[in-house]
Amino acid sequence: MRPAINSFHKTFCVMALLSITSCDGQQSVFTDLGPVSSQITLLMWIMFIGAALITVFICVLMAVSIAGPTGWRQKLTTEKNIIWGGIVFPVVTLTALLIYGFMVFKAGGTLAQAENPVRISVVGEQWWWRVIYRHGDGRITESANELRIPTGRPIEIELSTADVIHSFWIPAYAGKVDMIPGRTNLLHFVADKPGIVTGQCAEYCGGAHALMSFYTVAMTPSDYDAWLAKERANAKPALDSQGEQVFLSSGCGGCHTVRGTQANGKIGPDLTHAGSRQSLGAGILPNTTEGFAKWISQHKTIKPDNLMPPFDIFSESELQSLSAYLNSLE
Ligand code: HEC
Ligand SMILES: [Cu+2]
Incomplete structure (x- = not known):
């Protein structure tokens, strides 16, 4: 079990690192690459800065009410200040934010009519x-x-x-x-x-x-x-027929489709052009021949609970040609 846990930890640490570095744009709420997300980010900044200012203001009021001069403390308790500060201000700001929020909620709305x-x-x-x-x-x-x-x-x-x-x-x-x-x-x-x-x-x-x-x-x-x-288009005919043979004879085609071959399973991801994607296993492994080999031989430890059955049946050379074949599906 030990190596399994270790490799899971490794994946986990890599993911954690990726999520830290992601602030430079790959997957960050601060990155806006289109009009819909810019509107959401603007709403976020307004909420964040507004909430920060109000928090500071409340802290000052609290300090005054605890330790301020008597005159100031008395002023705070007047009915007028309670009504304006405690009722009118929250009702007005929250209503304005609600209306604005609904507008942002419809950010993609005009696009829906395109x-x-x-x-x-x-x-x-x-x-x-x-x-x-x-x-x-x-x-x-x-x-x-x-x-x-x-x-x-x-x-x-x-x-x-x-x-x-x-x-x-x-x-x-x-x-x-x-x-x-x-x-x-x-x-x-x-x-x-x-x-x-x-x-x-x-x-x-x-x-x-x-x-x-x-x-x-x-x-x-x-x-x-x-x-x-x-x-x-369908997959190109395989250059390496051994890899394709391993794929077709090991039951992979029961769950995966490679258009242009007999593999037409619908349970797992379509692999017709799997080699041309950015990653493997839903964003978790690099799309290389080694990546495919790693997925096929270790996917149960790399991505615990995933629904592909384990395949520990391949010799080193079978695994190599199967992986090279999948990677060639561009
Ligand atoms: C019982 C169904 C089933 C069989 C049989 C099966 N797979 Fe899978 N496979 C899956 C599922 C489900 C996933 C998605 C797993 C996930 O990412 O959660 C998957 C994912 C994959 C991926 C990653 C795809 C991607 O889009 O990144 C590859 C590559 C793959 N399988 C190759 C194979 C090979 C090679 C075989 C045969 C040795 C095989 N599979 C047999 C169900 C199956
Ligand atoms: Cu989820």
């Missing part, structure tokens, strides 16, 4: 993301654990869940929206410029919740169109 938004469905699954790109012709392309979006175009994300409540959150673009069983919620935003940020499940959803992350890649519209055409 014609022809980019439509993408994201389904929360314990503990990964199913991502479905909806094409203009009504067809779909399924992918996983990464969101790609074009800049400057209104984005509409349809959020649902396959199991329990999850919450979809990319702080750089918009507020969190819950994924609730039996419902479809819509999230609207725009990405101002190309870049890569991360998002995270923001509602506790069971064991591996903290390891349910994902990358979002914003691209110029022409790059996006080119990428989507590539994503839509």
Whole structure:
């Protein structure tokens, strides 16, 4: 058990470090890469600075009422001051904030009326993301654990869940929206410029919740169109047929799809272009041949509780060719 705990700790420490360094933009509430998140950040600053000023003011009043000159203390207790300071002021500020809050709540509202938004469905699954790109012709392309979006175009994300409540959150673009069983919620935003940020499940959803992350890649519209055409295509024929053979004969295809092969399972993430994503295992491992080998041989310790069965059956060379094959699926 020891090595297992150690490697879990290692992952945990790396995650903790990442979350500290994340203040420079990857996944920070202070980063605004679109109009919806700027409005939310402004609301946050107004609330924070307002609350800080009021707290300081209350502390001064308290100090005066405890240790101030008698004249000042008497003034504090007049009926007029109680009514203005204790009733009128809170009612006015809280009502103003409530109205302002409702306005920010609708931040994506005008975007919701946009014609022809980019439509993408994201389904929360314990503990990964199913991502479905909806094409203009009504067809779909399924992918996983990464969101790609074009800049400057209104984005509409349809959020649902396959199991329990999850919450979809990319702080750089918009507020969190819950994924609730039996419902479809819509999230609207725009990405101002190309870049890569991360998002995270923001509602506790069971064991591996903290390891349910994902990358979002914003691209110029022409790059996006080119990428989507590539994503839509089937997997290229494998250069290394041994790796593909191991994949197809080990039961992986019962849960995973690689379009263009016999693997058409729907239980786990689509792997048709798995090698071209930013990360593996919902944002927790680097997308390299070693990363795939690590996932396949150690995923139960790297991401405890995840629902892929353990596979300790491969020889070193089988694992190597299987990983190289998956990494070649670009
Ligand atoms: C019983 C179903 C099942 C089988 C069989 C299965 N997997 Fe998985 N696999 C999953 C699930 C579920 C996940 C998502 C785990 C998570 O991140 O929580 C997953 C995740 C993965 C990922 C990470 C995908 C990503 O988007 O980053 C890879 C790679 C992978 N599996 C490879 C394999 C290989 C190779 C095999 C065969 C040796 C295999 N799987 C067999 C269910 C399965
Ligand atoms: Cu969660």
